Each structure stands twice: as C-alpha cells, then as structure tokens.
Amino acid sequence: MANTQSRKNEKVIPISVIKRLPIYYRCLVNLLNRDMERISSRELAEKIGVTASQIRQDLSHFGNFGQRGYGYNINDLSNAIANILGINHNFTMVLIGAGNLGTAIANYPNFKQRGFQIKAVFDNDISKIGMKLSDCTIQHINKLEDFLQVNNIDIGILTIPAEETQYFCNIFKEYGIKGIWNFAPVSLNTGNQVMVENVHISESLMTLAYRLKEEC
Amino acid sequence: MANTQSRKNEKVIPISVIKRLPIYYRCLVNLLNRDMERISSRELAEKIGVTASQIRQDLSHFGNFGQRGYGYNINDLSNAIANILGINHNFTMVLIGAGNLGTAIANYPNFKQRGFQIKAVFDNDISKIGMKLSDCTIQHINKLEDFLQVNNIDIGILTIPAEETQYFCNIFKEYGIKGIWNFAPVSLNTGNQVMVENVHISESLMTLAYRLKEEC
DNA sequence: TAGATTGTTAATCGATTAACAATC
DNA sequence: TAGATTGTTAATCGATTAACAATC
Numbered sequence: 001m002a003n004t005q006s007r008k009n010e011k012v013i014p015i016s017v018i019k020r021l022p023i024y025y026r027c028l029v030n031l032l033n034r035d036m037e038r039i040s041s042r043e044l045a046e047k048i049g050v051t052a053s054q055i056r057q058d059l060s061h062f063g064n065f066g067q068r069g070y071g072y073n074i075n076d077l078s079n080a081i082a083n084i085l086g087i088n089h090n091f092t093m094v095l096i097g098a099g100n101l102g103t104a105i106a107n108y109p110n111f112k113q114r115g116f117q118i119k120a121v122f123d124n125d126i127s128k129i130g131m132k133l134s135d136c137t138i139q140h141i142n143k144l145e146d147f148l149q150v151n152n153i154d155i156g157i158l159t160i161p162a163e164e165t166q167y168f169c170n171i172f173k174e175y176g177i178k179g180i181w182n183f184a185p186v187s188l189n190t191g192n193q194v195m196v197e198n199v200h201i202s203e204s205l206m207t208l209a210y211r212l213k214e215e216c
Numbered sequence: 217m218a219n220t221q222s223r224k225n226e227k228v229i230p231i232s233v234i235k236r237l238p239i240y241y242r243c244l245v246n247l248l249n250r251d252m253e254r255i256s257s258r259e260l261a262e263k264i265g266v267t268a269s270q271i272r273q274d275l276s277h278f279g280n281f282g283q284r285g286y287g288y289n290i291n292d293l294s295n296a297i298a299n300i301l302g303i304n305h306n307f308t309m310v311l312i313g314a315g316n317l318g319t320a321i322a323n324y325p326n327f328k329q330r331g332f333q334i335k336a337v338f339d340n341d342i343s344k345i346g347m348k349l350s351d352c353t354i355q356h357i358n359k360l361e362d363f364l365q366v367n368n369i370d371i372g373i374l375t376i377p378a379e380e381t382q383y384f385c386n387i388f389k390e391y392g393i394k395g396i397w398n399f400a401p402v403s404l405n406t407g408n409q410v411m412v413e414n415v416h417i418s419e420s421l422m423t424l425a426y427r428l429k430e431e432c
Numbered sequence: 433t434a435g436a437t438t439g440t441t442a443a444t445c446g447a448t449t450a451a452c453a454a455t456c
Numbered sequence: 457t458a459g460a461t462t463g464t465t466a467a468t469c470g471a472t473t474a475a476c477a478a479t480c
Contacts, residue, residue: 016447018426022419026401040461048403052461053449060463068462069456085422086429100320107316110418116425154432155424179428181421185242187264197424199417202326203238205397206301208371208413209332210234212395213302216370232471256437268437269473276439284438285480 017058021081023048024055028078040071090115092152093181096168097159098123098131098138101183105157106134118157120147144168148175155179162186169194233274237297239264240271244294256287306331308368309397312384313375314339314347314354317399321373322350334373336363360384364391371395378402385410 027048031039041052048055059065065080066072082088095102098121105111106118112134121136123129128138139147148171156172158165162184169188172180179195182188185203188196243264247255257268264271275281281296282288298304311318314337321327322334328350337352339345344354355363364387372388374381378400385404388396395411398404401419404412 014447015423019419019423021426022416022422023403025422026419027403042461051449053451054447056461056463057448064463066462067456068454069460071461084426086425086432087422089425089429089432091425091428091432100316100323104316104320105417108418111421116421154428178431179424181424187239187243195424195427197420197427199415199420200238201321201415202324203235203242204413204415205327205332206238206241206303207231207235208395208397208411209302209305209307210237210300211411211413212307212370213305215394216302216305216307230471258437267473269475270471272437272439273472280439282438283480284478285436287437 011061013061017061018085020050020054020058021085024058025078025081025085025087028074028081031074032078036074038071039074041066044072088115090117091154093118093155093157094144094147094153095121095133095136095157095159096123096141096144097157098125098128098133099159102157102159103133105159105183106136116155119151119153122147145171145175148172148177153177155181157181157183159183227277229277233277234301236266236270236274237301240274241294241297241301241303244290244297247290248294252290254287255290257282260288304331306333307370309334309371309373310360310363310369311337311349311352311373311375312339312357312360313373314341314344314349315375318373318375319349321375321399322352332371335367335369338363361387361391364388364393369393371397373397373399375399 024044027044028039041055045052045055056066062084063080065077093116095106095118098106102121102123106121111118118134118136121133121138122141122144123138124141126140129140131138153175154177156168156177156179158168158180160168165182165184165186165188169180169190173190173194177194179197180188180190181197181199183199183201185200190196240260243260244255257271261268261271272282278296278300281293309332311322311334314322318337322337327334334350334352337349337354338357338360339354340357342356345356347354369391370393372384372393372395374384374396376384381398381400381402381404385396385406389406389410393410395413396404396406397413397415399415399417401416406412
C-alpha cells in the first residue's frame with residue numbers, strides 16, 4: 001500500500017489519454033527550443049487549451065513526473081512522454097504508394113530523426129520504378145512480398161486508392177507486420193491481429209463542413 | 217408536446233456524433249454502389265464496428281430516417297446525412313502550399329464532386345508560380361490578400377511549415393474566412409472566430425507507435 | 433397478423449473537472 | 457517558513473449501451 005500511488009500497473013490506459021500525449025509533447029519541445037526550463041500544469045494547460053487537472057490526471061497514469069511547488073522540468077517531461085509513446089524506439093516501415101501523399105510522408109522531416117525509418121517504397125506505376133524517394137529507390141509492387149520475407153518491418157503505410165488497401169492489408173498480416181498506417185478512406189478488416197491507425201482526410205473535411213454550414 | 221420526439225431543436229449536437237456521420241456516409245455510399253436498397257441499424261453497425269444502439273441514437277439527434285420493421289432506405293439515409301454534414305453545400309476554398317501534401321489534396325478526386333471547390337492556390341516557391349494544379353494556376357503568395365479581397369472564400373487550407381501557419385491564420389481571419397483546414401503540426405490561435413479543423417499526421421503516427429511499442 | 437426494427441428512455445460506463453491534502 | 461503546485465480522490469458531466477414500447 002505504501003507507494004501504490006506511483007505505479008498504475010496493469011490498468012489499461014484510455015486511448016483518449018494517449019491521443020493527448022503527442023500534443024503535450026509538441027508543446028514541450030517548442031518550449032525547450034525556446035530555452036525554457038520549467039512549466040506548471042496550469043501554464044501548459046493554458047497554452048494547449050485543456051484544463052490543468054486533465055494534464056495532471058493524464059500524466060498520473062504513467063508516474064510522477066512533477067515536483068510539488070515547482071511544476072515540471074520541461075526536458076525531463078518531454079523525454080518521459082517520448083518514452084511512453086515509443087518515439088526513439090526505432091520502427092521500420094514500408095510505404096506503399098509513391099504518389100503525392102506518399103511523397104509528402106516520406107519527406108516529412110521529423111519522422112526519421114524520431115526513429116521512424118522508411119526502409120522501402122513500392123508503387124505499381126512503371127514510370128516511377130527506380131526513382132529516388134527520400135533514402136529509398138522506388139520498387140515495383142510485385143517485389144513487396146520478397147522484401148517482407150527477408151526484412152523485419154514493423155509498420156506498413158498505405159497511401160493508395162481505397163480499392164487496393166484490403167489486399168495489402170492481408171499481405172501485411174501474412175508477413176507479420178504489426179501496425180498499418182492507413183490513409184485510404186476505408187475501414188480495414190484485420191481481425192485485430194494488426195493495429196490500424198487511420199488518417200481519414202476527407203472525414204476531417206466533412207466535419208469542418210458541418211461546423212461551417214450555418215455560417216456559409 | 218405532441219411530436220417533440222421528431223425535433224431535437226436547439227440541443228447542441230456532440231462533436232463525437234458528428235465525427236461518426238462521415239463513417240456512416242461512406243459505408244452507405246459503398247452499399248449504394250453495390251445496388252443495395254435497405255439496411256438495418258444492426259447490419260450497418262456490424263459493417264462499421266459500432267453498436268446498433270449508437271447508430272440509432274446518433275441519427276435520432278437529427279430526425280427519424282428509418283421505418284420500424286424495415287430499417288433504413290440506403291439512398292434516403294445517405295442523402296440525409298449528406299445534408300446534415302453540408303456536403304453538396306458548395307464551399308469555396310484556397311490552398312496555401314503547393315508541395316506534395318497540397319498537391320495530394322488538390323487532386324483528391326471526391327472533393328470537387330462533393331461541392332468543395334479550390335478557387336486558388338498559392339505558394340512562395342518562384343519556380344512553381346504559373347504551373348497548373350488541379351484547375352488552378354499557382355500564384356505567388358503575395359497575391360493572396362488581393363485575391364481574398366475580391367473573392368468570397370469559405371475555407372483556407374494550410375499545407376505549409378508550422379512556423380508560417382499563424383501568419384496566414386491571421387490573414388484568413390482578417391478577410392472573413394470561416395474555416396481553416398490545417399495540416400501543420402501546430403495549435404492555431406484564432407480567438408474562436410474561425411473554426412479550425414486539424415489533420416495532425418505525426419500525432420497519428422505517435423499514437424500508433426504507442427500501441428505497437430510492446431510488440432516491436 | 434406476426435415478425436422485425438425503429439426511436440427513445442433509462443441504466444451503465446467512462447472521462448473530465450473540482451477540490452484538497454501532501455509536500456517541495 | 458510561506459507559497460506554490462503536484463498527485464489523487466471524489467463529484468460531475470457526458471457518452472455509450474441496454475431495454476422495450478411503438479409501429480411498420
């Protein structure tokens with residue numbers, strides 16, 4: 001009973017909490033870049049637009065990172081959150097679809113430095129084969145299975161049309177890929193063996209449209 | 217009191233409900249394309265991965281779209297949801313940033329046919345000025361204010377580096393733009409006069425990383 | 433009519449906020 | 457020490473699920 005409060009072991013963390021951690025993290029990194037050292041939950045909450053209570057409650061799921069009367073050391077807290085999230089953990093990825101969206105993702109500057117490495121890029125467009133994208137040479141999609149056979153890949157990124165996603169989803173599952181980062185507007189059926197994280201751009205626009213409808 | 221149940225007037229609709237409507241809509245359009253006519257809340261729920269209760273509860277915020285003993289007419293319901301969301305309402309948009317992400321968005325096939333029209337594209341890269349993107353000729357960013365002065369624009373799309381977003385956010389506000397669709401990893405400060413819808417790609421990847429950490 | 437399925441109310445569950453003792 | 461701020465518990469709020477009368 002003594003120090004129960006410092007270990008929330010076993011308890012499943014709500015996904016709503018997890019989704020706020022990257023927001024805290026981004027803000028803390030910003031502050032760090034401006035050479036700030038400490039921040040209270042109240043100040044951080046104000047910057048982000050949540051309540052101080054929520055920040056303290058969220059962090060308490062993982063441990064005690066603050067100091068009463070002082071607040072949080074920004075460097076320590078950002079490192080702690082990075083560890084919780086698995087940033088710097090080194091994930092290997094393959095990208096399927098070297099279109100504009102795939103290119104944008106492959107060139108996103110922060111991913112590589114945070115341990116997300118794209119190991120190979122595939123496309124079905126013959127005219128793109130052999131071209132460079134980020135550090136990779138674009139390969140024909142029919143080389144994918146050979147590649148997965150001999151390389152240990154954690155995450156598959158899908159930036160292809162909706163119709164083709166389920167096919168690659170199945171291949172990913174077959175070769176033991178653990179997570180799919182899906183940009184196509186479909187609900188993938190993975191049988192829960194593979195984690196799917198969706199970025200549904202068009203759903204986001206529709207949500208905005210709803211909120212604007214009265215005014216436009 | 218008589219027919220109160222058919223009008224949930226005045227009551228604010230939770231955003232969690234709104235965010236599910238595009239998912240229902242996409243599924244219904246798929247079914248429609250496969251020439252299906254009717255569906256029950258139970259069947260729809262199964263396809264999407266929610267409870268039938270939730271679908272009925274969600275829809276009840278907006279009216280009675282089903283028929284007891286029958287279910288929902290797919291065509292009617294998808295049209296109803298489109299109306300609720302404001303799809304086909306015709307929104308005018310400007311795109312700031314003609315990089316890979318901006319290009320991907322401008323070329324997204326479904327937006328135009330659903331009433332989201334990009335009226336102009338701006339970039340600060342001289343080498344891109346004059347090139348075509350979708351239906352637009354890319355203009356230099358210093359033409360933006362003149363353009364907004366004489367054109368009625370509903371939505372500003374930001375696909376530019378984080379540092380520059382607040383500047384354009386302010387310009388948008390000044391010229392009466394109602395909504396910002398922001399792809400940069402920042403929290404924009406709009407003073408709540410302008411609706412902001414964020415697509416935070418890197419936060420999505422971090423959330424996936426967390427869920428994979430134990431397994432990888 | 434009998435069976436099916438809605439729309440809605442009530443019950444449950446979970447997430448957020450408030451409050452405060454602990455303590456730096 | 458006195459002031460500040462955490463970590464945590466309890467209270468509130470909101471969202472989801474279950475249940476069922478209404479009715480097609």
